[in-house]
Amino acid sequence: MARGNEVVKEVEWRIKVEEDETLQKTVVGCMWAVTAGVALKLCKFVKKAWELGVNDPRKFIHCLKVGIALSAVSLFYYWKPLYDGVGGNAMWAVMTVVVVFEYTAGATICKTVNRMFGTSLAGFLGIGVHWVASRAGEQWEPVIVGVSLFLLASAATFSRFIPTLKARFDYGILIFILTFSLVSVSGYRVDELLVMAQYRICTIIIGSILCIIISVIIRPIWAGFELFVLVTGNLDKLANSLQCCVAQYFGGSEASEDSDEMSDKKLLGYKCVLSSKATEETMANFARWEPAHGRFNFRHPWRQYVKIGASMRSCASCLDALIGCINSDNQASDDMKKNMSSISMKLGANCASVIRELATTIRKMAKSSKLDILVTDMNSAAQELRSLLNSYPNLVNAPSHNAKISTQTETASPDDQAAKIEIPLMEIIQVVTVASLLIEIVARVEGIVENVEELSVLANFQAEMCVKSKQHTSDSKVSPDQQNDDEPVRTLQMV
């Protein structure tokens, strides 16, 4: 029995051990699965992030620039003579670099200038208030400082709501409040306020200048140039979408040469136009802080690009409605579609060429010699489409006489066309709507043309010939910006 008991115990023990082992294995397995899952997610995240950088290497360069600026400014601590000069105020140089260094040179300059002026102004004002308060006796000092802080901070905060101030000086006002608070309030405890303020302003100015230098010298990213690339790229996208949409509708799927995915991408390009309002405005705000660079002067009319963007959006929203109508349930009669296809596709192509020519005009910064002809072509194609619509009964009833239509359109009077077999309006409504929207798009494209022409006047675009001959004589002087122009898509991806 004793032996039997022992055997039983041994078996129990074995079972327990085995159970424990299974539990342990399950736990370990679970942990492995969780770890692997997390690792996988992390890998995917890192991969995505890496692709983000690979698609636009300027992002990597920006990060390196921040690293360089911080390392440079930390010399204030490492290098003894420098540290002895400013002491703990070196902190402000480091802080300035971290806070002020932005992706585009324009944003960096905007912030540095705002910071320098905001700090200086608030510093002087703070010292003044402190001086007045210290004359008023110890009891009144905190009251005077407190009340002036309350009033100035409230007023400055309110001024941040005013649109014109907000667009240019938002950061400066924030820094004004910050510095004024620090100077006036800490003046109550700090003895050598003037010396401290002096060091602080000094270090902030040094940090700011360092930022500007690094931002402008090492592979600068100009907000103005980004805006320029964004607008010209959007013009191309709009042209592609428009042409692709008309071609797909009238030409059928076999008409497009690209693969489905490519043509879908082309078709939906106009969505970028619709959604780039905020980016355009931000860029235009920063661009005006930038010095002359590439082919752009200091006072290049950046606001005009925003206007061009707005007229593009108006055109894109019409295109959006057009695409919506095409995808709706009402299908058009094939006859009508066939009859209208050649002129509609011509009109679509003409519109697209006008928009592309506008993009080229902006890119080359030269008045186009072809633009007028293209606009005339577009308008005459629109007129042809109108005439074709005008001759509607012929159009529907004589599908076999396609060749005649173009000659008939001008002469056919509505009264000639009685007593013919008809098709219900429902079958032509889609084609009519598409045609009508195309004509509306033509009107809106003219709006873009006007805005671009205004830009060419404001920015003193020269005639194309002059530019060509100039380029010919100074071929070696091509700026990097001009080289970049040939590949706007690559540089666009940051937006």
Added chain:
Amino acid sequence: MARGNEVVKEVEWRIKVEEDETLQKTVVGCMWAVTAGVALKLCKFVKKAWELGVNDPRKFIHCLKVGIALSAVSLFYYWKPLYDGVGGNAMWAVMTVVVVFEYTAGATICKTVNRMFGTSLAGFLGIGVHWVASRAGEQWEPVIVGVSLFLLASAATFSRFIPTLKARFDYGILIFILTFSLVSVSGYRVDELLVMAQYRICTIIIGSILCIIISVIIRPIWAGFELFVLVTGNLDKLANSLQCCVAQYFGGSEASEDSDEMSDKKLLGYKCVLSSKATEETMANFARWEPAHGRFNFRHPWRQYVKIGASMRSCASCLDALIGCINSDNQASDDMKKNMSSISMKLGANCASVIRELATTIRKMAKSSKLDILVTDMNSAAQELRSLLNSYPNLVNAPSHNAKISTQTETASPDDQAAKIEIPLMEIIQVVTVASLLIEIVARVEGIVENVEELSVLANFQAEMCVKSKQHTSDSKVSPDQQNDDEPVRTLQMV
């Protein structure tokens, strides 16, 4: 002669004096004019700014809140026991308040949480790096600190480009870089780094908590509620624009009851919808940081409002195209317009009621009992319009038999309608386009309906009856938000 000379001199002198006086007067006059001009401009500016505040008094309140927060935090300096506790580090509390206090509670909370976590994480990491570096000997210390600073700052800067991180933690990452730089670099010179870091984190947390308390307790402005008001207000504007545009086109100017200015304002309301994308996204990003408030839970589906906004914009861009077509040169034949006017105006009104009902649904946060009926009405009106278009030849040729049309539409087959006098397509193209775009708008309104229904599922909207009975039993518990709902226009003006 001497006498004569004297006279001449005197005369000259007088002339000179008079000339001088005239010059002086001119200069003084000019200065007065300039001063008056500047004063006038300044007056205008101040008046405009004042109106900005009067239109939305919450802006004034926000400014007062900033003043209160700053005055409160400056007690760190004025009150001796507090100052003795933290010393110069009180500066960080002041700085936190200035930088972190934002207009909406959500933005303030987002920034404070980001600042607290960014500071703490970077503080620990910085102390760790400093500890490792200080073990490596004096020669290697700056190298180790410098390299780690360069790498971490570059990596953190890069992470700010990643969209998901940028939307939530952009500020936190900035503060991380800032704190890490300050701690690791200044550790080279400061002896009691641990103590300093501790004080600094403490004061930052105190400043942050003060901001959150003031921002949430004194007349809070919730980003979520702003988003809610913006979206519902935009729905109303869209409905007004749509109805007004259809009524103006079909009903003529005498149909509108409002003055010209009012109806123009109504008509162009959809432009607000088109341009509020950026605001909606910002608000939605901040709203998710907010605690439960009013009728909104902590995890209220704010992203859904952005989706509703997107579907509204798609509808508004179609409306934009519609208005463009209406303003184009092609004028429609009056007969056709008259025949279609009643059904088109009905469809426009139906669309508008659906959109208004959606706004009410969101406002009341209760599933609407009427919505289904209204959508059915809208769809049947669209169907009627389609049928009317289908019966086109009858429509044009028998303007006197309007009453018959609705009965004929279903039965008339296209073949019955041969051999009748026609009008050219050109004269009806505008009406057809308008009708077709109206039908497209109906489809897009259904997109808004879907998104609002999704919201009602996500946010657990109850049936209207339940809400009413609940409100009946707890009438005294009406939250201030619910009271505000009745005047959404007033609260909208901040956006």
